[in-house]
Amino acid sequence: MAETDTLRAAMIEAAERQLASSSDHEIATRAVCEAVGVSQPVLYRLFGDKRGLLDAVADHGYERYAALKAAQEQTGDPVADLHAGWDGHMAFARANPALYQLMFTPRPWSHSTARDRVMDLLVAALTRCAAVGALKLEPRTAAQLILSANIGTALDHIARPALFEDPALSHRMRDAVFSHVLTETSARQDADPLRTAALRLRAQLQLGGTDALEPAETALLQRWLERIAQP
Amino acid sequence: MAETDTLRAAMIEAAERQLASSSDHEIATRAVCEAVGVSQPVLYRLFGDKRGLLDAVADHGYERYAALKAAQEQTGDPVADLHAGWDGHMAFARANPALYQLMFTPRPWSHSTARDRVMDLLVAALTRCAAVGALKLEPRTAAQLILSANIGTALDHIARPALFEDPALSHRMRDAVFSHVLTETSARQDADPLRTAALRLRAQLQLGGTDALEPAETALLQRWLERIAQP
């Protein structure tokens, strides 16, 4: 069992290495197999398919991505964390362009959950922002906006790596999307206090829950808060 | 000469058809050749390479993209044109997902100029906005921001096509980037407000239409708006 797991990991690492060093962002199953000293059928038993191997590589990429995020998202200000998250995303794309495209570019028939899990991370970060009343939108909606913009910018930078040298463009995009998603820093007391208060409470509940209410009551409360926070 | 040109066009069209209908967004040079009834060496003499063929397909995709843009970018209000341009971009992505990815996703060693030329179109549209004082940034900078956001959003929609059903997300992104790039609508220099208002309404009608009016009424309104917007 652990035997096959370490073998899996070795093959994933070899595949990722070859992906990063290949000129056309492709891998050959044969090369991966002989890099770890096994024959081809074991690859197909472990991953079923070349696509399965690529999915595993993408998921492994998510692990590194998540580790990087966990390492730096430790400040107390969730809005500052969000900014750092954007820059960290760009840095990840710069450091691993081929892996990045594998993770975030639509591949037909892909079963990788990398992108969804990255968005879950982003939703969590945004929920922390909502908890301090800094979010204007639903966390999921805001996350879709931010992630799409982040990926679009990163792909542009990957296509023309010179852009990485000057973070002005990336920061402009970041500010554009964030200013549309976050409340004004000065007036975090806002125009629609009822709605933001509801969003805030909902975020707090999702974060920590409460023992003051029964689970069923909490669920009902969640639905009410959603209705209050609607448009 | 014209012989080889029509052959080129036929092969490009066949390749695009196979690209659109293939399940993995790939093409086989053999299949393209026998679809037009020639042998493989002619492909390599015309395009040099499989990549050359794909580049030609991408460039051909740009031609269709440009034609679509030229057909609808006829209003008088450049800002309304810009909005229409964003939506047209999304519609193109929805209608040709595989071709879209070929054009706008970074491919190693690609010599296609599709993306650059799309950005040139965008720069031109933004320059027209700047001409009426509607632009806060350099046209090229603004174009990079808008195009990256547009591509990021479109790729997200391609990965989960259900998103296309509801344009709210796309429009939110559009507004976020545009509000960062364009000046306030109130502060815009407007020599003939009646005319621009008419042009704007006409552009909106051409984009999405309305259910509030009967088709005949809409057609009549269109003609009236044209007369109002006459120089």
Add this chain to the structure above:
DNA sequence: GGATCTGCCGTATCGGCGCTACAAGACGAC
């Protein structure tokens, strides 16, 4: 303890791919 069975592994191979060497043919110049 030996026979039998089960599950895994490497060998060999298949069909298809991108790409090309090369001979056969078309065609104008003389």
Add this chain to the structure above:
DNA sequence: GTCGTCTTGTAGCGCCGATACGGCAGATCC
């Protein structure tokens, strides 16, 4: 007609993803 050039189809190379199959270990049973 003959030659030289240029185009074209045939046949094939090496590589790819994927798999059928025989052999071999260890577990199981009597």
